[in-house]
Amino acid sequence: MCKGVEPWGWHGVRPINERVVKDGCLLVVSNKKPEELLKFIGKKPYNYRIAILDGDASLAGLWVNKDDLTHERILGGIAAIDPAVISIEAVEAYLMDKTKQKHRAEAARAAYESLRQEAKPPRVKTVTPNDGIVWTHERPVLPKWFEMQEGTVVPAVKRGFEMGPKGQSRNAMFKRGTTKTQRPAVRFDLCTKCTLCWVECPDECFDPTTDGFYDIEYQYCVGCGKCAEVCPVKECIVMVDELQFEDDHSPWEHWKKDSQEYITWVEEKKGKDRVSYPFVTGKGITVTQGVVMPEGKIVPVRKTEEVEV
């Protein structure tokens, strides 16, 4: 979410630190360093702090409850950042009272300890007006009441479609791509043009190209992983860490420009680990080793005999 958030009011991307006040604190769950995150976070005109609670991305409490102790750890984190809001003792007492499970209170305490000033390594850093990037998204401006259409009506996205990158009409006011934690990386040279990614993507991120491939409009990709799941070719679509990417350029255009350079670039982004996150619970992440497929070598993901008939 460090790349920005879009409220449900669909009027554009807002900086993650929009409401962080002077000397306030932005608490992030991440396994990155502050400097890495600040490559995506907009500058503020005053000092504030960034505190990093070590951990994997978790959307606990939004639509799913992964119950990976993120809730508890954040409570502990808040107690460390500003004990005036809540003391760690109160957090522990609350968790014990509510759940009677010691490991939850312990998780909160450990998070608290990790963010205290005395902690080593220090995980709270002061962000100065020099830190962060120049924010590129336009500031959302909401219409006044008399500028709105009556009857809770929103004009639909203009219909229309052209072949090629960004060829579909999409809603410029509601993209959602900034909140993903991973994005699909594609090896076009392995693609069989089977159409599955294009058909199955719930956010219609794929743009058909004149040569029969499917480009991805990352600004609209929420990182759900569906395309990677349905792609029948080994190593063709792989989900990779979003924070490796500083822009949303068209992967197909990149590949067209220089296919060798693209393959090297995309394999570097893919790295070795193939991480798979189980749906809903998020528990029991599995990591397997990927392979770098030679150019054009098409191998099915599943052997045919595994398919149940």
Added chain:
Amino acid sequence: MSVAVAQTKSDQSGVYEREDLLNGCQAVAHGVRLADVDVIAAYPIRPYTEVMDALSKLIADGQFDAEYIIADSEHSQFEIVKHASSVNARAFGGSSGTGWMYGMEALVVTATDRLPPLFVVGNRALDDPGAFGVEHNDAMAVRDMGWLLCWVTTPQEALEHVLIGYRIAEDKKVRMPMGLAMDGAFLTHSQHMVKIPSPEAAKRFLPQYDLAERRLHPDNPISVAPQANEDWVIEIRRLNWEAAKRARGVIKEAYKEFNNVFGERYSAPYYFEEFMTEDADVVLIGLGTVAAPARTAVRRMREKGQKVGYVNLRWFRPFPTVELRDCLSRFKAVGVVDRDFAHGSPDDCGILMHEVRSCLYPAKNRPAIVNFMGGLGGRDLSIADAQRMYETTQQAATKDSMDGFITWIGLRE
């Protein structure tokens, strides 16, 4: 003739096609026919049921052509009406009592989405206990949701207010759902002679329904009612507030135009109707059929030289604040007749009382005001009851205390 019981004479003016003996429900059905409604959704509950019966008969007899959908409940019924309205079909629904309440979720969104179908409410007491008789709490439940709400007193007015109601509701400046309330039994099922307008005259009065830029259609791709949350809700409420205020002007225009087409049927200020109030000291004000015994009582008391009058409030939403304030502040005392209840509310009055009293608060000359809870559950409000209410109001005019502020009429005690 199907619905018509007797055809007595044809009208000379040409704006009426004939005169028939009709009850309130049948009159509404003719109004719906003359409004050339496209979609009707129906689900039975007494006393509204006879409206749907009369409509299905008109359709079966080939006198009227419309989509007639029997829903599986009021909730679905009202949703069908709402959706039909959003695709630019003139739509009609209706219900009574608990049926109306059961579909409440759909009734609320019809208003917040600013769609203009018309619903008839055959007023009925809410359960429990089960009762078929009239009480106004059912229709009143939508009073704060952005509905137009009016009460009629005769089958003639019921028919005419289907046309008037659609015209106001569908006006570009308004586009709000219209609730046409009529007292169960006393109006829904009592027969009067009704002049039935000719389709040509009805057409001259009621323009085509055109939702224009808000019409849901593949040629006009829009999204209606997305999840909006706190970023938009205040603005949407503010927009709808504006429409409710604009409706007052549109109502006035609609009656003027109605008079142009049909002759002087209604007189200013249209929102309410005054009966023998010119030199009155004391008036009663009420909604719906209480007008009948009240008017008779006025006539009788006038014969004895008593300066009494009656104000029949027709439009409850939007409330005719300024006009009613000017009207009522002319009198020494006002008695408000409530056929509803609002237990535990300020001074424990009925709903109408609250509205009238609050409307009078800024008035220079505030009349004494008393409240009558009467005719609940459909108990008859007799002429003698009306006379007693006038007497109580007359006494209120002469005293300062709030003694006898609320009187229950017709209660066994």
